[in-house]
Amino acid sequence: MAADGTALPAKGRSRIQERNRTRILDAALDVFSAHGFRGATLDQIAERAGMSKPNILYYFDGKEAIHVALLGALMETWIAPLRALGQTAEPKAALMDYIHAKLEMSRTMPRESRLFANEILQGAPRMGPHLESELKPLFDEKCALIRGWVSTRRIAPIDAEHFLMTIWAVTQHYADFEAQIDTLVPRDAHWARARRHVDAVFAPMLEPGAD
Template identity: 70%
Template sequence: MAEDAAPAASTPRPRSRIQTRNRRRILEAALDVFSAHGFRGATLDQIADGAGMSKPNVLYYFDGKEAIHVTLLNALMAEWLAPLEALEEAEDPVEALMGYVMTKLEMSRRLPRESRLFANEILQGAPRMGPHLERGLKPLFDAKCALIRRWAAEGRIAPVDPGHFLFTVWAVTQHYADFEAQVAVLMPDGKAAWSGARRHVDGMFRGMLLP
């Protein structure tokens, strides 16, 4: 006798417009809270207040604070790695690398909360982002280091240590987001500060890369 057919896997029902909107409200509020207080300092009450919702309503959409945090980190890593993934073989490696540098600077201008979310997670030892660093960032980092090392060996860019070059790019560009409060006090004219940052960062890294 033929075996009974296995039941078809249930397909999750698509979210309604209201559900999608409410999840977005929660994540937006959580980004504010986590970027300001870190994971340990953030509370569901703060997130619920920021979203204009009750805590039980927040828990209807997410299992808890960690689930919200992981959702934000997953989305962040996809966006954070995209510019590095786009760094590929180019006719002009200097311009390709400068494009990456300036994209990272612009991301710090547009996404300061996301940068601080990332920084807070790393400062805590990456308890929730560890798998992303191992499986996502590490192979990508190694591949791009190999590309930069080859460009240097071919004389197409100045000899630089690829890994430390990338560390320096991240440190310099993300400073403007992670230390935004300090930058705002020291350079209160935000428009002029960003204009100066672009000129300075471009000149510094271009000088490092030109053969």
């Protein structure tokens, strides 16, 4: 059994095995994002995947192995917009591009957002090493970048750490609380309205002299 919970190393898998593994992970994403790790069961994942439980266990060594594989596979995708922050555009535009990217991820990847939210709410027992080794250094790097923009007065004086966390709180809310939003706000033009509102909240905060 490989470290990520797979029965075979990637280069040793056939196309059918790769297809089945992807099928299991997609089904598990549905189940974990809806029920969290504790509420999810292998039986639910097997039913969602249209496979038998023994067949699931051929590919993964239990529920936790599936969960760890999902988190590991999605981590780089999830932090990619933060990694790209500051590589192009002037500071205000770069930060607004990041905000738009996070909002778009909430629109197109709500299951992934809820998967991470559930893991964090449980104290990140499986994701903790990724947070320490991948997210923390990147977060520190981008906060230093933002503080540099502030010090040269290219953007307003903002608290870099809390500004990024406020972005996450606002944009990820649309995915993590999707059921509530669908009840409260008509679906027609919902995302266009959300983007206009997010722009109205964040853009003025970044203008030099906004303090």
